[in-house]
Amino acid sequence: MNFTNCFMILMLQFILVLGSATKPRVRLDIQDKHVIIDNGIVQVNLSNPEGIVTGIQYNGIDNLLEVLNDESNRGYWDIVWDQGGEKRTKKGAKGKGRFDRMEGTNLTVIVNNEEQVELSFTRTWNASLEGKLPPLNIDKRFVMLRGSSGFYTYAIYEHLKEWPAFDLDNTRIAFKPRKDKFHYMVVADNRQRFMPLPDDRSPPRGQVLAYPEAVRLVDPVEPHFKGEVDDKYEYSCESRNNHVHGWMSIDSLNSTGFWLITPSYEFRSAGPLKQYLTSHVGPTTLSVFHSTHYSGADLIMKFGPNEPWKKVYGPISIYLNSQSNGFSPTKLWEDAKQQMVNEVESWPYKFPASKDFLSSEQRGKVEGRLLVRDRYISDAFIPVSGAYVGLAAIGDVGSWQRECKGYQFWTMTDDKGFFSIINIRPGDYNLYSWVTGYIGDYKFDRVINVTSGCKIDVGELVYEPPRDGPTLWEIGIPDRSAAEFYVPDPNPIYINRLYVNHSERYRQYGLWERYAELYPNEDLVYTVGVSDYRKDWFFAQVTRKKDNYTYQGTTWQIKFKLDSVNTNWTYILRVALASVHGAELEIRINKVDANPGLFSSGVIGKENSIARHGIHGLYWLFSIDIQGSLLVQGNNTIFLTQLQNKSPFIGILYDYIRLEYKRSTS
Structure with a gap:
């Protein structure tokens, strides 16, 4: 390496260090009832020791979350659960379950330095809580990084072997932005609009239709919504496309975007096609990790009395952006999409301090090529572009769409049928696939054991879809x-x-x-x-x-x-x-x-x-x-x-x- 190159590298390193030094450090303030983390861009207020997000200060707004709500109903993790087996309640058997906002009982500071603060809000289960709370140890983490326009959250759920059976129906994180500011919602490029107010859904302004979620707006505050139907299910989204969505404020001088970014769906249940709720009138924005929607009882997680389990949900990113020259949904949305790309490219993140979240170096890779042979169309082995190939828990053909306790890792084949599945957590998996244009499901006939740092080439795989004649x-x-x-x-x-x-x-x-x-x-x-x-x-x-x-x-x-x-x-x-x-x-x-x-x-x-x-x-x-x-x-x-x-x-x-x-x- 010559002198010029060395000088340029040193100058670049100096600029990066200088740029980092000019950004305010991350600060932590622990109070009796609240904890505040602040990086000079965003300030987040959490209840202590519950770990509920009670306030988000950004872009000159004291609180982006709904100040009219109780503090426990602004930004929170929750779970819908029930006792297992014969103890499951009649209400729970209908899929309603018991709602728990997963409030922590202990705060631990995991990381506290100029570059990062990571907080852990935990709740430990014991036998005295049987029938009252789900038999889970819960560890909710919140992370703020220096220079970041937002923050991250993830959680670790654990069910120990000796604990009682229980069912887990749904789990997610929910945020309730302010209804007086956030009126424009975006789920996708072609799914964005000004939204009605939550007041429009309540009688006499709204008329409930065949089920409570669907409401006809008969006398909305804004007359142009009159006659429309509002229904949160109209904004659901397949997991494979559900990476970023959220809300924007409307201000002629200074507008604000509030976004949920999910950089990976490895921790979501049931594979790429599973549909989840996103954002809807409230305003509400959700990152759902497991649900029975569009699947029913087949996707209730049923844990036996002697079944150990641990899973990391997230991290997800809460990203905030702003615009000082008027309201432009396009600019805020395009910036949010670019931030989503940045988060996806950074996965798996390096910053989580929990040993249960595995870095890229601790994960493995599986690659190969998928061909299709339908002998009544052609005897040729045809490479297919855009086929989904994934690793999921060991099971029967097609079982991935009902699998919900483990992790799944999916990719798509290129135009020659090659695929590469990266950042796979160690474990035993089956390899599954399906191909648009052909019926049925493919399953590789061998168990794949992924270890840290491994690179496994499964070679050429041939899917022969069900066929007995022309x-x-x-x-x-x-x-x-x-x-x-x-x-x-x-x-x-x-x-x-x-x-x-x-x-x-x-x-x-x-x-x-x-x-x-x-x-x-x-x-x-x-x-x-x-x-x-x-x-x-x-x-x-x-x-x-x-x-x-x-x-x-x-x-x-x-x-x-x-x-x-x-x-x-x-x-x-x-x-x-x-x-x-x-x-x-x-x-x-x-x-x-x-x-x-x-x-x-x-x-x-x-x-x-x-x-x-x-x-x-x-x-x-x-x-x-x-x-x-x-x-x-x-x-x-x-x-x-x-x-x-x-x-x-x-x-x-x-x-x-x-x-x-x-x-x-x-």
Whole structure:
């Protein structure tokens, strides 16, 4: 290295040190009832020893959080839980559970220097608390760094082996910004708008609809919201896209942004497609780590009485930004997105002091290549771009979408099928994948043991999706979503203007009611080769409303023609479902009253995706053999009957249906 290069490096180091020195140091002030951390940009006030965020001072505003709320209802971690097994309450069995704001009982200063303050608020469980609090040791951490426009938080949950069984339904962190300042909300580039006030949701200004979360604004404070529906589920987001969202203030001179940034979803439950709440009227902004939304009871974490468990949730970033030359949602949002990119690139963070949060050096890497071979399309081994490949707990094919106690690590294949999964915590995993355009799930047949610093090359993996013969016909796109099917315009009295002419038009309230309006007397009939699934296949097979109190199941028909039928062949109907809620699907061939039918799913699913505008929940795949003797040359009909009729939200979201055949081997 020559003298010039050495001089330049020394000068750069000097500039960095000088720049750091010019930023105010991080200061800690411990009081009787509160703890204050301050880096000269942001000041955060926490209750002592509970660890509730009671105030955030930034950009000349004394408190960004709702000062009208009790201090315990401004910024807090919470958990919904219940006792396990037979002790689970009747209320809990319905998914309501018991709410706990996870208040700490002890404060410990973990790090306190000019560059960083890290605080730990802990609560230790003992047998005297059984039935009163979840059997968990809880350690909530708050971190402030020098020069950072915001702060970080994470938590460690621990259930010891000798402790009683319990169920964990939901856990998250919630912030309540001030309603007099934060009126503009952003979830994505195409999902942002001025929002109603929380007052608009309360009678007589608001009218509750079919469930409490959905409210029609009949007399809002701001008249331009009149007639709209406000529903927090309209702003839910898949985990893979749920990295940054939040609120902006409106000030002609000095505007402020309040953002939640989640740099990794390794600690969230159920993989990339799991949908979570984000921000909604309150104003409220959430980072949800585990929930049963769009999944139901299948995603309740059930811990046995002798089951040890520990998990780190986070860290997440609370990022604040400002603009001094008027209100521009675009500028504040673009800056928040860039900060999100910075946080993602910094993952795993180096600053957390807990030994339970592992650094990059303590983690491993798995790489390889994924090919697909569908021999009835091509004998070639085809590299696929954009396939998801991930590591999750050891389980069955597709079990990742119901897995919630461990960590998951996902990536996507490049245009040649190569993938690299980095920063994996040590442990034993299965490797899973699914590929848009193909049905089913892939699972690598060996357990992968990841150790600190390892680099594992699994080589070329080949996914052969379910297939026994050529396609006779198909309906839809195998992409685990019902979005490609016909989504009607909403009833004008139940509209959210954000989603008019929107790519996610299915997020409108009340779309399930449109089915009976479109098919008042007869159910849907789809004719292969004539009908267009984008126009003629309603996005959800729902019940039909008979009167104000009762509903009836529905029977859809698929009509198709066969030029010839071989009674020695087995025809196979592949039915992939994007979501199910309390439904029972029966399938019959050519005889609508055949008893028994060809197939019955039984009552399955508790996902509530139809009511919550989710367009998908859990993925289900059924492969049904049809003996050639059941079919005829010429016109045939498949009857899809959904039997259950208890509510308007019972139903099925189809993903994809295909009829194929395989020749007899005899």
